[in-house]
Amino acid sequence: MFQTFDDITDPACGAPRIAALRAELSRRGLDGFLVPRADAHQGEYVPPCDSRLHWLTGFGGSAGIAIVLADRAAIFVDGRYTLQVREQVDTDVFEPQHLIDEPPTTWLAMHLEQGMRLGYDPMLHTVNGVRRLKAACEKAGADLVAVADNPVDAAWLDRPAPPVGAVSLYPISLAGEAAADKIARISAAVTESSADAAVLTQPDSIAWLFNIRGSDVSHTPLPLSFAIVRRDRKPALFIDGRKLSNSVRDTLSNLAEIGEPAGFLPALKDLGSQGSAVLIDPDLAGQAIADQIVAGGGRVVEGADPVLLPKAVKNEVEIAGARAAHLRDAVAYVRFLHWFDLTAPAGDLDEIGAAQALERFRLETGALKDISFDTISGAGPNGAICHYRVNRQSNRKIPVGRPFLIDSGGQYEDGTTDITRTLAVGPMSDEMKRHFTLVLKGHIAIATARFPVGTTGAQLDTLARIALWKAGLDFDHGTGHGVGVYLSVHEGPQRIAKTGTVPLKPGMILSNEPGYYPAGRYGIRIENLEVVTGPFEVDGGERPMLGFETLTLAPIDTRLVDASLLTGEERAWLNAYHRRVLTTVGPLLDEEAGRWLEVATQPI
Known part of the structure; x- marks a missing residue:
């Protein structure tokens, strides 16, 4: 299996490790140090030898930074991790802060004092990032000091060796x-x-x-x-x-x-x-x-x-490969959904069991190189942690009567997949159906969008949120990220988000994944991958338009849909999508899974 579930976080490690770091800082004449969740490549994917933030704090998310001073320390994470950070980090040692709303520069300007020397590793902070840090230090009368070697490494006595994976x-x-x-x-x-x-x-x-x-x-x-x-x-x-x-x-x-x-x-x-x-x-x-x-x-x-x-702009060969990878992945995914429907209602299935089963179905394609990220398998309140990573300590049974969220993907040589489905386990309440349908409306709005050349992801992001906003709800992550071809499942510069300033171009692949996460209760997310298509003429129109082709092929759980909240156009899209799933994936399934898919894709 490509995913392990051993508990890799221990909040109790925070106190002794920060003490060791502070001792090292004192020896170097530094009053503080910055510990980002970054390596020298500034990428999302960091090898164990460079996972300094995780070692120091216990935080296992993909974005964040800690600031360690002699008498206080803080850890900054974005909206995806506000719940997770409090579970993984000793908050008596590291004060959680919001990376966007209360950024490190604001915190530094408040807590640094005249003459302080704040250290940083210049390979781990970008040029623009250092500019902002310097400005904050100057405001407080402190100095930002580049170090020749990282003091965290001196305190980290069992630091792993750098990777030497074959090319x-x-x-x-x-x-x-x-x-x-x-x-x-x-x-x-x-x-x-x-x-x-x-x-x-x-x-x-x-x-x-x-x-x-x-x-x-x-x-x-x-x-x-x-x-x-x-x-x-x-x-x-x-x-x-x-x-x-x-x-x-x-x-x-x-x-x-x-x-x-x-x-x-x-x-x-x-x-x-x-x-x-x-x-x-x-x-x-x-x-x-x-x-x-x-x-x-x-x-x-x-x-x-x-x-x-x-x-980011895929050529025809890459797009053809992505389509093939998604069809292969869809067969495995539908087989999983069929298995899940037979297994989960008994009440004995847990989060790890679901994640392992999905990986097995993908392995049975014979083409899986790896999963594209650790599967987010969230039951009940764990589903409300939008980037939750299950381990043996946090593992929950999947309860009957609550939605179950599973976000996963596969790495195939011809393409990278990423799909989230929220699944009904037993009867769903009217409130759950309402929340799910509001998310679905946002998903459909993105999937059916038509937009002129030059449109950015920030301009489209609102479409995914309107139905939720009207109900006084929202979600604290972007609507969509770029995806590579047998590369990173999170690729830039394209994105559908408030920060998505790059115009979308034909051939770009992006996710479409609005969600809603009532804290402590359950999570809802619906995610497909889309490729930008066009430009094409619109009857009666004056400008050529771009649009999206949906690559992901798996049924959306209609047991969670309140059809009365859908417009006629939205209902037509859902039914047409399910017809496409049935006619494309159905012939590749065994008889039993095929019959299940026929039921799952019945029009509403």
């Missing part, structure tokens, strides 16, 4: 474009940006550019590495040589100069010494990268990672 070549039959052609495209973009070179720190950008995949982090085929793309010569790839077989090294050597990660920062300084203008993404690149370029005498050009947008 594989990703075939052009699935990538749809040769790595040499991608490199030429990105080199041209570097030239257009008036830079001599661009720095890539995101492992998924590097994997896409060189048509490689890795195995350095859980559930995502990333090769942890750095790269420099230059406009007038081969790019440079900095990767641990132990990850490369002879054949992979030979192929990559034809595309790039290969070096060890230890040579990355010196190479940046060397670029600077040549008077080069170097493009970095200030929202992704660590401050140490900019410092090295400037130290060598070079000039930093700030701009977006030039790979992000080309990677």
